[in-house]
Amino acid sequence: MKTTTLFKTLLLFFSCVSMTNAQEILTIEQAMQIALENNYEIKIAKNYLKIEETNVAAGNAGMLPKATATVVQNNNLQNLSQTRTDGTTTSLDNAKSNSLNYGVGLDWTIFDGFKMFAKKDQLKELQKLGETQLRLTIITKISDVQEAYYNLVQQQQQLSALDTTIVISNQRLTLAQNRFTIGKASKLEVLNAQVDINTDQVALLRQQELYANSKLILNQILARDTPMDFRVSDEFLISEKLEFAILKTEAEKQNPQIQALLISKRVAELALKQIKAARYPTLKVNTGYNFAENESSLGFTTQSSARGLNYGFSASLNLFDGFAQKRNEKIAGIQIENAGIQIAQQNQALNTQLATAYQTYLTNLELIRLEEKNQEIAQQNLAITLDKFRIGTITTIEFRTAQLNYVNAKVRYSDAQFQAKLSEIALKELAGIINF
Template identity: 70%
Template sequence: MNTKILFRSLLLFFFCIVKINAQEILTIENAVKIALENNFEIKMASNNLDIDKTNLAIGNAGMLPKVTANLVDANRIENSTQTLQNGTVNTLDNAKNNSLNYGVGLDWTVFDGFKMFARLDQLKELQKLGEAQLKRTIILKISEVNAVYFDLVQQQQQLSALDTTIVISTQRLTLAQNRFNIGKASKLEVLNAQVDLNTDKVALLRQKESYANRKIILNQILARDSKVDFKVVDQVKVDDKLILSELIALAEKQNPQLESEIINKRVSELQLKQIKANRYPRINLTTGYNFLDSESSLGFTAAFSARGFNYGLRASLNVFDGFAQNRNEKIAKIQLDNSKIAIEQQSLLLNSELSIAFQTYLTNLELIDLEETNEAIAKQNLSITVDKFRIGTITTIEFRAAQLNYINAKVRNSNAQFQAKLSEIALKELAGNMTF
């Protein structure tokens, strides 16, 4: 009988090992890589940047001429009466007249108060703005992947802690049953051990549910099938070398939100420059080559044709437009002032957020050291309690208290590491330095 039980146990253990090895070990680096390749928000932001790149063209700025091909085919059938100077009257019913006019024309704005150059510079700034927005989308997505990933690491650690408590509770139930069988314990002690074991099993099931749901959420962020199974690493590594002054300096250079506000200010400056350009004259060169063929059933000329080249210059100047020019310039200046205020506001907000996040980061680093110490003490206390429980020198209540203290210490330690990691992620996100 013992041989059969041993064989079944070894077979079950082997099966579990094979199943675990079959699962994908998803590292944070691979998770970020998958997100950058598949995430829908990043793809849309990348497409928007492609639109900005496509719009950056001298033709879109108005620097190139416009060439137009024209064709006019006009036909008439009418009853005509024609009276000549000598009194002769010519009459013709259903007289046919047709005219065919076709050619190519060119219209080129050679001067518009330098508006076209300002427009080209504005298109360049808009492309930079698209790059900053894509960068911000990528940073936010990397931060989200990190947060969900290390939440999974924390929950995986809590699963391990709950597995441990079930082992301890099972051992306690076995000891209580053995003591009851030899008359050294009451039935109540066995029942209490059984209730506590069932309570631990319920907690484990709840934790497994939470862990499975977070895996689905991570798969969703990675834009892959929610049924893809994987495991995460066992530990949370926190970067404890961050320095506030360095983070602030990085943020001033590469925070995408601050960068966007600076670009928006430049766009506003160029918009004002374009509006001011309307005070200058607009000069256009025109040229073309046309063909004209016409036929008339009545008149001095039965047929007419012409071929020729035309050219000219057109100049226009806004003399008075109901003070619209002044209003537009005033509005553009106000918008420029708003963009300057937005930069100051974003810079102040960024420094405040960094300072707050850094203080939380320092606190969480201290909590890690404290909770690691608490876990070690709780583990030692539980070991002593188990030995005392075996020889019957402590009550089941004391045993359960020591057991819960140890499990809670492990959970708090895991949570402290996770919270410190979240603080690290927040700081790097604000600094625009979010990688893995």
């Protein structure tokens, strides 16, 4: 009896080892690195940042001159009749005339009330906003990767628990069959053991399905081929030394959402500065070199040409625009005020989220310790129950109860670790210190 049971246990063990060796072991560090390289949302955010970096240019702020080259040609075909002052008349059918003008010109705004400098600073702030948005995207995606990864760790541990209960159920069936053979048990005991094995196998199949689907989800986040198979670590790495005061300080300095709102307020302030620039005069200089050629079949001048340099300047000052300037400044001021309100609102929300997440974190750490003790007790109880069942001093119902208690204790312990890890990830995400 013991030899048969040992053989089945070893067979299952080596089968699991063979399956493990055939699959890639994906670490959490590898998963995060793959996400940084492949994730589509991170790639899009990086491209948006490239756009903002490209926009930071003196020409985009209006600081550089504009040079243009122009060519204009006109051709006419007309029936003309002219009467001169001396009374003579001249006429010509299909008279041709044409003109050709070409040249280069340069326009340069040399003063616009410092608007161009405010625009350049605003472009730099928008680049910083792009960097912050990229960091927010990366933190969010890395958080998703970690949650999906440790969900797989949990699913893997639960698969192990169900594998264990099937081994135990097989031992129970073997014992029941042996007892029935020697006349110490009824056929009903054998049937009950077989039913329980079938129930355990159904639970195992469901868990395998959930595990496989969780792999597909992680592969999707990593932007890999979804059928790619792999295994994850068998353990949770949980930090138990997070301190609320440190997390709060880091959140105030590094939380991407707060940083984005601070930058947005600075952008609004620079927008107001650009609007106020309209109160100052605008001074432009211009110069150019032009060529002109004209031909006519009829007239006092049948051909002319000219070339030369032109230069000058222009100045303008808004004297009255229907109070539009005052209205625009007032609206820009309100937008700055709203940006400040949004910062205060986000700070309050962040502090609330941090406080609640930290309390959940502490509770989950305590639950880990409790569930670990429960698992140890359930394991001891199962070992004692199994010995008693072998000698026939307890019923099959009592044995099944001890078996299920042990499996449920392992599942609850795994879930407690997973929930604690989720709490840790959430806290680090809020504080902007999540590792990647």
